[in-house]
Amino acid sequence: MKFFADTADIDEIRDLAATGLLDGVTTNPSLVAKAGRDFFDVLKDICAAVEGPVSAEVTATDYDAMVQEGRRLADFADNIAVKVPLTWDGLKACKTLRQAGAMVNVTLCFSATQALFAAKAGATFVSPFVGRLDDISEDGMQLIRDIRLIYDNYPALETEILVASIRHPMHVVEAARIGADVCTVPPAILRKLADHPLTDKGLKAFLADWQGTGQSILDKP
Secondary structure (H helix, E strand, O other), X not given: OEEXXXXXXXXXXXXXXXXXXXXXXXXXXXXXXXXXXXXXXXXXXXXXXXXXXXEEEOOOOOHHHHHHHHHHHHHHOOOEEEEEEXXXXXXXXXXXXXXXXXXXXXXXXXXXXXXXXXXXXOOOEEEEEHHHHHHOOOOHHHHHHXXXXXXXXXXOOOOEEEEEOOOOHHHHHHHHHHOOOEEEEOHHHHHHOOOOHHHHHHHHHHHHHHHHHOOOOOOOO
């Protein structure tokens, strides 16, 4: 499974990218606004920091304007994935942009039929928002199971399932069990995935024993 960072914070992105574990980045208007910088300056820095797809979202809501904005974004960098909402106009824009060779991430997906339509429109990625479904007492991960089953039934559908709106590490674990292609994860949660109290405990014991020997690995040439 691929890991994307769900943030527009360039410092976080660079730090995560240094691990070699980061496959891409997703942004949205809210995340860019939080960064407090010029939109294209943010995109330039992010696209330079990661080799994988960087999702940049259109702000228009009608087809013609979405396509115009999408082309502008796609031309900005080779690794831009144009993000469009899962609406009728968004689906039409997805098809047009994909035919022009752009990567497209269809976002704000909340049902299996929406995901099927996104795939039929040629989306590179579809982004089901599992956390927001959980917030209204629906089962977000069941949506991922349904989409995976439907996509697997039709091998001609090449759209990747990009699990979004992740709230906690178990969302990531369950997505991997189901076979989702990508998880886009807030940096704080991404870091938690590497933490375990037994790792910390074991490391502390190892270091204490080593210090007791009075040796240093760097002492010898």
